[in-house]
Amino acid sequence: MASLACPRCLRRSLQDLETTATAIRPQRAAFSTSPSLSANPPKKKAVVAKPSTRQGSALRLTKNTRATNTRPPAVGERKELRKKVVLSNTNALEVLGLNDLSKENLSSDALHALEAKVMGFGDTSVDRLRALKAFKPTQGWNLFRRPASLVRKETTHLLGDIEWVEAGQGSRTVRKVLYGERGSGKSVLQLQALAMASLKGWFVIHIPEAMDLTIAHTSYQPVTTPGGPTRYAQAHFACKLLRNIRDANNHLLSNLRISGEHDIPGQLKPGASLLGLVDVGVKEPARAWPVWQILWEELTLPSAQSKGGPRPPIMFTMDGIDHIMRLSAYLNAEAQPIHAHDLLLPRHFIELLSGRETLPNGGMVLGAVSESNRAASHTLDHALARNEAIQNELTPPAWDPWVKYDKNVQDAMEGVGVQRLQGLSKEEARGIMEYYARSGLIRKAVTSGLISEAWTLAGGGIIGEIEKGTVKARV
Amino acid sequence: MAAPLKRICCQAARQVSIYRSSSTTRQFAESRQCQHTTSRTFTSTSTAALPRRRGEPQNNRRQDEEAFSEKEHEEVLEDEPDIDGLINESEISSTGYAELEQHRELREMVRLAAWEMPLLSSLSREYEQPDPARHPLRWRYTTYFGEAHPASRKVVVEYKVSDLAHQGLEEKHLDKLRKLVGARYNPETDVVKMSCESFETQAQNKRFLGDTIEKLIAEAKDPNADSFEDIPLDTRHHKFKPNYKFPEEWKLTQERRAELEAQRRALLLEEGQRVEENRIVSGMAAIEAERQLRLKQVEEPIMAEARQPLPRGKQGRKEMGQTAGAQRL
Numbered sequence: 136m137a138s139l140a141c142p143r144c145l146r147r148s149l150q151d152l153e154t155t156a157t158a159i160r161p162q163r164a165a166f167s168t169s170p171s172l173s174a175n176p177p178k179k180k181a182v183v184a185k186p187s188t189r190q191g192s193a194l195r196l197t198k199n200t201r202a203t204n205t206r207p208p209a210v211g212e213r214k215e216l217r218k219k220v221v222l223s224n225t226n227a228l229e230v231l232g233l234n235d236l237s238k239e240n241l242s243s244d245a246l247h248a249l250e251a252k253v254m255g256f257g258d259t260s261v262d263r264l265r266a267l268k269a270f271k272p273t274q275g276w277n278l279f280r281r282p283a284s285l286v287r288k289e290t291t292h293l294l295g296d297i298e299w300v301e302a303g304q305g306s307r308t309v310r311k312v313l314y315g316e317r318g319s320g321k322s323v324l325q326l327q328a329l330a331m332a333s334l335k336g337w338f339v340i341h342i343p344e345a346m347d348l349t350i351a352h353t354s355y356q357p358v359t360t361p362g363g364p365t366r367y368a369q370a371h372f373a374c375k376l377l378r379n380i381r382d383a384n385n386h387l388l389s390n391l392r393i394s395g396e397h398d399i400p401g402q403l404k405p406g407a408s409l410l411g412l413v414d415v416g417v418k419e420p421a422r423a424w425p426v427w428q429i430l431w432e433e434l435t436l437p438s439a440q441s442k443g444g445p446r447p448p449i450m451f452t453m454d455g456i457d458h459i460m461r462l463s464a465y466l467n468a469e470a471q472p473i474h475a476h477d478l479l480l481p482r483h484f485i486e487l488l489s490g491r492e493t494l495p496n497g498g499m500v501l502g503a504v505s506e507s508n509r510a511a512s513h514t515l516d517h518a519l520a521r522n523e524a525i526q527n528e529l530t531p532p533a534w535d536p537w538v539k540y541d542k543n544v545q546d547a548m549e550g551v552g553v554q555r556l557q558g559l560s561k562e563e564a565r566g567i568m569e570y571y572a573r574s575g576l577i578r579k580a581v582t583s584g585l586i587s588e589a590w591t592l593a594g595g596g597i598i599g600e601i602e603k604g605t606v607k608a609r610v
Numbered sequence: 611m612a613a614p615l616k617r618i619c620c621q622a623a624r625q626v627s628i629y630r631s632s633s634t635t636r637q638f639a640e641s642r643q644c645q646h647t648t649s650r651t652f653t654s655t656s657t658a659a660l661p662r663r664r665g666e667p668q669n670n671r672r673q674d675e676e677a678f679s680e681k682e683h684e685e686v687l688e689d690e691p692d693i694d695g696l697i698n699e700s701e702i703s704s705t706g707y708a709e710l711e712q713h714r715e716l717r718e719m720v721r722l723a724a725w726e727m728p729l730l731s732s733l734s735r736e737y738e739q740p741d742p743a744r745h746p747l748r749w750r751y752t753t754y755f756g757e758a759h760p761a762s763r764k765v766v767v768e769y770k771v772s773d774l775a776h777q778g779l780e781e782k783h784l785d786k787l788r789k790l791v792g793a794r795y796n797p798e799t800d801v802v803k804m805s806c807e808s809f810e811t812q813a814q815n816k817r818f819l820g821d822t823i824e825k826l827i828a829e830a831k832d833p834n835a836d837s838f839e840d841i842p843l844d845t846r847h848h849k850f851k852p853n854y855k856f857p858e859e860w861k862l863t864q865e866r867r868a869e870l871e872a873q874r875r876a877l878l879l880e881e882g883q884r885v886e887e888n889r890i891v892s893g894m895a896a897i898e899a900e901r902q903l904r905l906k907q908v909e910e911p912i913m914a915e916a917r918q919p920l921p922r923g924k925q926g927r928k929e930m931g932q933t934a935g936a937q938r939l
Binding site: 574 | 842846880
């Protein structure tokens with residue numbers, strides 16, 4: 136593997152850049168009795184900032200000097216606060232009779248009966264979803280006593296897909312992209328899919344923001360494939376992802392054993408559990424990408440061949456897929472932008488989504504387009520419109536011969552299923568608004584007049600807008 | 611205009627009367643006029659001759675204007691030709707002549723309008739739409755009414771491509787023509803618009819356009835040339851305007867009204883049923899129910915004890931955690 140020196144800024148190594156990602160980086164063995172031979176590294180001189188003579192442009196009289204005895208926010212502290220996910224509000228009323236999504240009601244028929252009702256997530260589900268970073272701070276989880284979501288028509292359809300995959304005994308894969316207006320519930324539907332798959336015992340992988348992979352905020356290094364073009368691995372991101380996966384699928388990973396022969400880095404016995412393997416990647420970002428490859432190889436072993444236990448189906452989801460459908464912000468050695476599909480991790484998702492790589496044990500690849508922070512990708516837009524028309528057996532809009540399309544994206548989206556999320560039905564709107572009222576967030580009586588009003592003002596039942604208009608709005 | 615004209619007419623009338631009554635000859639007048647024009651071209655009634663004429667013209671006031679209108683030019687009179695430099699107030703000024711001329715012209719026009727113009731309608735013919743098959747080209751010129759203007763030489767021609775089918779072009783030729791004209795083609799109306807202002811005169815520009823169209827047609831027809839069949843028509847220059855129409859199903863017909871009414875009635879009935887069965891969820895009710903539930907809950911004994919006021923002396927012990935209740939924790 137290439138060295139970790141960043142080609143963009145040669146002064147600093149990546150280890151310094153992303154210290155948070157490295158979990159443990161022992162300089163020497165912690166309990167060694169022998170003294171270290173090497174001399175201590177020379178101490179760096181502390182950089183003393185020169186007190187500048189100018190104190191800003193404002194007029195400073197003796198009276199208006201501000202006493203600042205608070206410390207300035209530490210690096211990343213404000214971002215952490217901004218990204219904090221709060222899943223409970225003790226001031227909200229506990230909703231009586233709020234059932235959880237569980238294995239019992241996880242069949243199409245049972246869920247169909249529960250349509251337009253709000254279902255909670257059990258504790259294990261919440262822990263797993265939390266580990267996957269599937270909850271987002273903007274989704275209003277902090278308003279209610281505990282996380283719950285509306286069962287809508289599309290949820291039942293997704294469960295139908297999951298059941299269809301399971302019925303195929305591993306030969307079936309569902310590849311889908313969710314899109315729709317802003318606030319129409321794409322990310323939450325993805326979250327529901329993850330929760331349902333997790334309850335069904337699937338292996339769940341979720342990339343909460345595809346943007347993080349392409350905006351050049353995380354390290355990358357070239358990986359030369361034999362006889363192929365240069366691709367780029369993102370070690371630190373892979374490391375973070377492995378940690379999320381480990382936390383969310385702990386129960387599965389500890390039961391599955393390594394069955395194949397791998398050039399495993401580190402001291403890992405051949406029959407060790409997959410958890411041990413993932414741990415290697417979590418500890419060392421440098422090994423994260425090889426570990427990811429080995430893990431994937433292990434997971435996609437056909438269950439009949441694997442000695443380490445039957446492999447579960449895989450649910451692989453990614454939010455904000457529009458960001459990996461264009462050029463990324465990374466530069467190659469010639470200072471040309473790298474296409475997002477040349478980054479190995481997004482590429483892996485794309486290969487699965489487009490069906491070029493198969494899931495021998497079955498599974499589901501689910502991407503969602505983000506509308507709040509939309510990356511411009513006209514090829515994706517056109518591909519979505521085309522695929523939807525093909526799905527509905529209409530004449531698909533032709534590719535304009537005079538517009539430059541992204542060939543990679545065109546190929547990737549070929550034959551991918553799309554699902555457009557629209558507004559809720561009135562019945563579903565009633566379900567969610569009654570839940571708001573039961574939580575004490577709407578004080579009025581939920582009459583059909585109120586529902587119609589909220590539904591109409593929300594652009595035909597866009598659920599995010601209903602929430603904004605009824606619960607979040609403060610007059 | 612009326613007032614000065616009237617004044618001049620009156621003046622002319624007076625002159626006529628003078629001419630008829632006096633015995634002045636034409637030569638007189640002419641010589642006077644020559645003299646006069648050299649000395650004073652623009653004279654008007656002067657005050658010098660006024661006292662002499664004051665008495666006489668009163669009788670001739672009612673002279674007909676038209677009686678003298680033909681003769682004024684010759685009939686300019688001069689009473690005192692030998693008095694050089696003196697102004698004859700009975701003569702009409704040149705401005706006056708001009709005004710009279712104008713007036714005459716106006717009358718001529720009015721006469722035309724009254725007598726000749728009604729006859730024009732007998733020449734009217736019904737409008738016939740030009741046959742696009744025979745005249746596919748629509749030319750446009752600009753005139754600035756004789757004024758020199760840089761845009762006056764510009765010539766614009768428009769033609770519908772499908773009209774050229776009558777000129778012996780097949781569909782594939784027309785397709786090639788559409789590709790050849792490039793951004794001049796409007797794909798929504800199938801019209802090509804070409805213009806030229808490169809040359810000095812309108813005729814040259816028109817000639818150029820005509821030649822160009824001929825060349826285009828020849829090129830489109832040419833069997834040996836590239837047919838451009840593999841190249842799609844480029845319409846990037848044109849912005850297609852969506853033509854929104856009021857949806858048919860949104861129209862409020864009688865049936866639709868009845869349908870909506872039925873839907874609303876059903877909803878109302880359902881709502882009423884909900885109210886009867888007490889199934890309406892209200893936030894206030896939920897909050898009240900929760901409050902009642904909390905009130906009913908038995909308070910934990912330690913909390914109740916903490917709520918009890920202690921005698922002053924023991925307050926400090928309680929705070930220090932030395933009371934019996936505190937130790938139980």
